Structure formats: structure tokens, C-alpha cells
Amino acid sequence: MHSCSLKLGHYTIRGTSTAGVETSIQVPELSICFDIGTCLRTSIRMNRLLITHAHPDHFGSLISYLGARLLYGMKPADVYVGLESVDQIQQLIEIAESLQGYSFGANLVAAIPGVPVRFGGGMTLYPYVGNHCIPTTGYAIWSESKKLKAEYSHLTGPELAHLRHQIGDQLTYPVRRLAIAYSGDSFIEILDDHPELLEAQTLLLECSFLDNKKDRSTARAGGHIHLDEIIERADTFRNQHIVLLHFSQIYTPADVHVILQKRLPDHLKARVSAFTGQGNDSQ
Numbered sequence: 001m002h003s004c005s006l007k008l009g010h011y012t013i014r015g016t017s018t019a020g021v022e023t024s025i026q027v028p029e030l031s032i033c034f035d036i037g038t039c040l041r042t043s044i045r046m047n048r049l050l051i052t053h054a055h056p057d058h059f060g061s062l063i064s065y066l067g068a069r070l071l072y073g074m075k076p077a078d079v080y081v082g083l084e085s086v087d088q089i090q091q092l093i094e095i096a097e098s099l100q101g102y103s104f105g106a107n108l109v110a111a112i113p114g115v116p117v118r119f120g121g122g123m124t125l126y127p128y129v130g131n132h133c134i135p136t137t138g139y140a141i142w143s144e145s146k147k148l149k150a151e152y153s154h155l156t157g158p159e160l161a162h163l164r165h166q167i168g169d170q171l172t173y174p175v176r177r178l179a180i181a182y183s184g185d186s187f188i189e190i191l192d193d194h195p196e197l198l199e200a201q202t203l204l205l206e207c208s209f210l211d212n213k214k215d216r217s218t219a220r221a222g223g224h225i226h227l228d229e230i231i232e233r234a235d236t237f238r239n240q241h242i243v244l245l246h247f248s249q250i251y252t253p254a255d256v257h258v259i260l261q262k263r264l265p266d267h268l269k270a271r272v273s274a275f276t277g278q279g280n281d282s283q
């Protein structure tokens with residue numbers, strides 16, 4: 001298993017992701033774990049688990065995650081799964097509970113596209129409809145903050161405090177940003193379905209295949225993205241950070257870095273990080 005940790009802007013992106021084997025990616029600042037294809041020690045600490053789809057390499061360690069949290073006396077996790085899977089995941093949890101004789105106490109939540117879940121601190125989760133070969137839910141985390149209106153920018157701190165006392169919230173205006181978006185396993189058309197992903201400050205995008213060892217038809221047969229398809233769209237990405245992940249195990253981490261270095265156009269390369277287990281994983 002190769003684990004990886006990237007610090008991109010305000011957020012740490014860490015965990016592991018190999019196509020068909022295991023994907024579990026955490027954002028500790030938000031106590032979020034995307035998928036639980038393996039149960040890393042660091043995954044256990046995340047209070048919110050956001051599962052994209054029911055392929056085993058993305059959700060197969062759910063019971064281990066719940067069990068470990070129970071063992072360590074942690075509070076019940078909030079586990080988000082797509083509406084289409086929620087009943088079966090509930091049954092799975094209940095079977096595991098009956099086998100061991102006690103309850104995990106997990107809070108299972110149906111992730112409904114477009115229905116926001118407020119996390120506090122100005123952060124809101126918006127699930128969206130994914131685009132894979134089985135029903136999949138993507139996750140977008142929006143941040144909302146307040147910015148000082150331009151006409152007050154020349155004022156000193158005490159002046160602002162005085163004015164705030166008089167006019168309150170009218171000093172500022174709200175700014176919404178898509179902070180982090182995660183595709184889950186996906187066809188490239190997810191970027192057509194949800195063009196806002198191209199504006200996310202940090203986009204976590206699967207890229208299972210990288211060169212002609214496997215062509216794009218192989219990628220599409222499994223509902224995955226080929227690097228050729230990303231390169232074709234290189235000019236459309238407006239993200240500050242793009243984290244490519246879910247590489248096939250036919251590539252070593254070293255292969256991934258060499259291929260991305262060679263194939264990505266420079267203007268994209270500067271913003272792309274490879275989520276592998278080597279070095280600082282930046283391209």
C-alpha cells in the first residue's frame with residue numbers, strides 16, 4: 001500500500017488510492033474521509049465518511065472503520081451513501097452488528113444530489129450525480145466566507161469596528177467557493193455533466209490509465225478516465241490544484257510521475273499532483 005499526503009492550500013489530502021484495490025482519501029481539516037476501500041489508521045479518525053459507490057475497492061472496509069471507531073470509543077460516524085444504496089448498506093451494517101452482537105451506532109445518511117448538508121464553519125456538502133458504470137455519487141464541498149466591501153477597504157480596524165456597530169453585516173458580502181470536489185470513479189463526461197468541477201479550488205479526479213499500455217477504450221469499459229482524455233481537455237481546467245488518483249496497478253508510483261511529467265502540457269503540469277506514495281507527490 002502506498003499512502004500519500006499532500007498539502008494544497010488550506011487542506012491536506014492524504015490516504016491511498018489504487019484502481020481496483022483500495023481507495024480511501026482523507027481531508028483531516030474537515031474530518032472527511034472519501035471512500036473506505038481500505039481502513040487506514042488515519043481514516044478511522046475522520047468523523048464523516050462519504051462513500052461514492054459500491055465497488056469493493058471504495059467501500060469494502062466500511063465495517064472495519066465502524067468497528068475500529070467503536071473500539072476506540074469514538075463518537076458515531078456520519079456515513080453518507082447514495083440514495084440507491086442506502087438500504088442495502090444499512091442491511092450490511094445490521095448483519096455485521098448481529099454477527100458481533102452489538103451496535104456500531106453509525107449515523108447512515110442518504111446523500112441526495114443537490115440537497116445540501118451543512119458541516120458548520122461555513123462549509124457545505126453538495127452531493128452530485130456521478131458518472132460511472134454503477135450508480136455513483138460525487139461530492140462537492142463549498143465554503144462560504146464574508147469579504148469586506150471595496151468601499152470600506154481603506155478604513156482602519158477601529159473605524160471598521162465602529163461602523164460594524166452601526167450597520168452590522170452590511171460591511172461585508174458573502175463569497176462562495178467550491179473548495180474541494182471529488183469525482184469518485186468516473187467517465188470523463190463527469191466534467192460535462194458538472195462543469196463547476198473545473199472551477200473547484202482542488203479537484204480530486206480519477207485517472208486510472210496513463211498511456212498506451214491500456215487505451216481509452218479499456219478505460220471506458222470500466223467506467224474510468226484515461227490521461228488522453230484529460231490532455232484533450234487541458235485548456236478547460238481552471239482549478240488551482242488537480243489531484244489525479246486511482247492509478248492502475250500496472251503503473252508504479254515512479255512510472256506515474258515519469259508519464260505525467262512527459263505527457264502533461266506545462267500549464268496543467270504546474271497544477272497537477274499525483275496521488276501516489278512517492279516523495280512529495282507533486283509534479
Ligand SMILES: [Zn+2]
Nearest residue numbers: 053055132185
Ligand atoms: Zn468503481
